[in-house]
Amino acid sequence: MTNYITDEEIIKAYQEEGTLHKLANRLGISYPTAVSWTTNIGIKLNRQGYNIPSHDFTNLQCRHAREFLKMTRDDFCSLSKVSKTALREFELGKANIRKETANKILAAFEVMGIRFNADGTFSHGQSTPRD
Template identity: 55%
Template sequence: MPITKRCQFTDNEIKNAYEEAGSLSGMAERLNITYPTAATWAHELGLTLKNQGYNKPALEITGLQCRHAREYLGLTRDVFCAQSNVSKTAIREFELGNSTLRKGNMDKVMELFKRYRVTFNSDGTFE
């Protein structure tokens, strides 16, 4: 990639590139510069950057609800994991509140509860 100097673009061209692209990576692509260069230029111009990145997924149930429902059904963690096809570590860490489940694993857990006809209420209870 050729070296692109800051003096090749006006402040407005840089601002417009960011606004049109909506992200630093898009700005970098439009101006044919690297991502770190785009970040530096945005900082120098005082651009207000849009918050991007990882957003925690909204969970259908909490780990505590999962544990209580599993225990209510009389299922050990081993049996529950075997039936849902989710790893023991993932379920243990989720139930203890140390991590969240990936969407695919949450879908498997909810499908298993559905087979047992367990429904979860918005107030944290289940039936």
């Protein structure tokens, strides 16, 4: 005998559980099914999601500053102690970096006299400590 779940049961379960993951577990369905059902019913979801970390510089500023210094990714990674994969993916805009990685990148550029500006540019001059 097939056991059907009504829209009302889905709504009640979501209200009580609060997340799609918990809803799926409670109803014994997959996460994609929970997404589909709640979307079809029109349930307003409690978006908890992932917040993209914000940094003091952009991926393009990072790449342009490194290229300005005529450094390869390998050279920069050796100096900054950042993995080549993390740097490459960040510079190409394919991934975000962790705050710890951003701090390593900033510290390396700082040693070389690079400062990032809020307008998307960078400047090169005396090395000065960050605030």
